[in-house]
Amino acid sequence: MSLFTRAGSALFDLLAPLECAACGQPAAHGYCGDCRRLLVAAPARDLEGVPVLAAAAYAAPLDAAIHRYKYGSRPDLAGALAGLLPRAALAGASGDARTLFVPVPLHRSRLAERGYDQSALLASALAARAGRPASARALCRTRPTAQQARLDERGRAQNVLGAFSAGGGTALAQRPVVLVDDVVTTGATARACVHTLRAAGARVVAVACVASTPR
Numbered sequence: 642m643s644l645f646t647r648a649g650s651a652l653f654d655l656l657a658p659l660e661c662a663a664c665g666q667p668a669a670h671g672y673c674g675d676c677r678r679l680l681v682a683a684p685a686r687d688l689e690g691v692p693v694l695a696a697a698a699y700a701a702p703l704d705a706a707i708h709r710y711k712y713g714s715r716p717d718l719a720g721a722l723a724g725l726l727p728r729a730a731l732a733g734a735s736g737d738a739r740t741l742f743v744p745v746p747l748h749r750s751r752l753a754e755r756g757y758d759q760s761a762l763l764a765s766a767l768a769a770r771a772g773r774p775a776s777a778r779a780l781c782r783t784r785p786t787a788q789q790a791r792l793d794e795r796g797r798a799q800n801v802l803g804a805f806s807a808g809g810g811t812a813l814a815q816r817p818v819v820l821v822d823d824v825v826t827t828g829a830t831a832r833a834c835v836h837t838l839r840a841a842g843a844r845v846v847a848v849a850c851v852a853s854t855p856r
């Protein structure tokens with residue numbers, strides 16, 4: 642385990658909020674009982690033959706939690722959200738000790754706006770739980786892209802076409818990779834990242850996310 646991953650793990654423990662990630666009422670373990678009961682099992686799906694591992698369906702109360710995490714200046718919720726993904730699913734996907742957790746990258750302009758990279762924090766938290774390294778440099782967003790949520794499916798695929806590059810000093814040839822994003826909806830962004838990672842020689846073994854929609 643890299644120093645970065647271990648330090649990240651300790652940091653997440655320290656920062657874990659004592660409130661429900663979805664509704665904000667007091668809760669010791671990420672979610673209050675009310676919200677935990679509302680979590681809906683994630684639909685089974687895959688992207689380009691890669692299984693999508695999601696903690697739950699993209700519905701209440703998780704949609705509210707993810708919104709707070711991404712748009713409410715709440716990077717401290719990363720640990721609570723990552724903690725929802727079953728450890729067994731993570732262990733199954735990252736059985737090979739060389740497995741690298743790679744976040745879908747933000748463009749640097751978006752990073753400057755938000756102040757933190759939500760997928761990179763999730764990737765660190767998930768990698769720490771799996772006892773594997775994470776690298777936020779293995780994928781890079783080479784140009785800013787419009788927000789996917791504002792586009793239709795075709796527009797989304799166009800929007801991210803050629804927007805990513807792989808490598809950045811990370812050896813990816815033959816390397817098992819778990820791609821990490823906060824939410825997978827149409828899958829256009831994740832699909833573009835899978836193509837880019839494969840072109841660099843990586844073996845993408847799973848797409849891990851907090852929530853996904855049915856396909």
Ligand SMILES: [Zn+2]
Nearest residue numbers: 661664673676
């Ligand atoms: Zn709650």
